[in-house]
Amino acid sequence: MYNIEDPFELMIDFVTKKKNPTILEFGVERGSSTKRFIDFAEKNSGKVFSIDITDCSKVNDSKIWKFLQTDDLKIDYVLDQFNEIKQNGADLIYIDSYHEASHVQKLISYYYAYLKKDGGIFVDDIDSFPLRLQKNIWSSIVSDLTLDAIKEFYYNNVDNCSLKIFHKGNGLAMIYKKNKFGTEPNRVKKIWNYKLLLKIFYPLLRKISRLLKSIFK
Numbered sequence: 001m002y003n004i005e006d007p008f009e010l011m012i013d014f015v016t017k018k019k020n021p022t023i024l025e026f027g028v029e030r031g032s033s034t035k036r037f038i039d040f041a042e043k044n045s046g047k048v049f050s051i052d053i054t055d056c057s058k059v060n061d062s063k064i065w066k067f068l069q070t071d072d073l074k075i076d077y078v079l080d081q082f083n084e085i086k087q088n089g090a091d092l093i094y095i096d097s098y099h100e101a102s103h104v105q106k107l108i109s110y111y112y113a114y115l116k117k118d119g120g121i122f123v124d125d126i127d128s129f130p131l132r133l134q135k136n137i138w139s140s141i142v143s144d145l146t147l148d149a150i151k152e153f154y155y156n157n158v159d160n161c162s163l164k165i166f167h168k169g170n171g172l173a174m175i176y177k178k179n180k181f182g183t184e185p186n187r188v189k190k191i192w193n194y195k196l197l198l199k200i201f202y203p204l205l206r207k208i209s210r211l212l213k214s215i216f217k
Helices: 007-015 032-043 075-081 083-088 101-114 129-133 137-156 196-216
Strands: 022-026 047-052 065-069 090-095 115-124 161-166 172-177
Touching (some): 007 172, 022 032, 022 101, 047 083, 090 101, 101 115, 101 137, 101 172, 129 137
Parallel strands (some): 090 115
Antiparallel strands (some): 115 172
8 A cells, every 4th residue: 555645655665565676766956865765775675876967976875876967868878877777677767857847758758668567657746736725837837737748658658557646745646667678668649639728728718609609599
């Protein structure tokens, strides 16, 4: 049973069942999640690989932790430096770097092949509800668009993965991989999707339509 009271503990619950777990993390900043991943990995014969655009190498000195300062979209460079991920894959991939829809979608698409079978990709900050309470318009939109991007990836790969959305805190999405390590995701859109403008204007058009019908009936 997942502990949804703490999104981080949910990830730990997930990876606890893995033998010698390998964790790949995008986004370190002050290292709060990194330190907790390392603490878990040290107790379970695991390893943690972290990437950030800024130098976060002094966050921890654990021997089971490897840090790389780079753009996380530079997948060839990342895999050259993290050969173990390239050869054997990760059990858990945590995305908490640049919170922008296209960036998140690219990360999922690029690194999905390097996720082990029955592994999970977790994406933080996908629930706009707390931001709406604060009337933080821009961040709310970013969260909603990020969740839409995750859903689009899932819809295009529905036969090979599952998607769970947890709304505790700022929200957490989990993509669970069903197919084997090395399998590339489908990157071609398989489903029709309406345009954002239609999503915005359709309710207004419906109201106008009802008003006109009431006037001319």
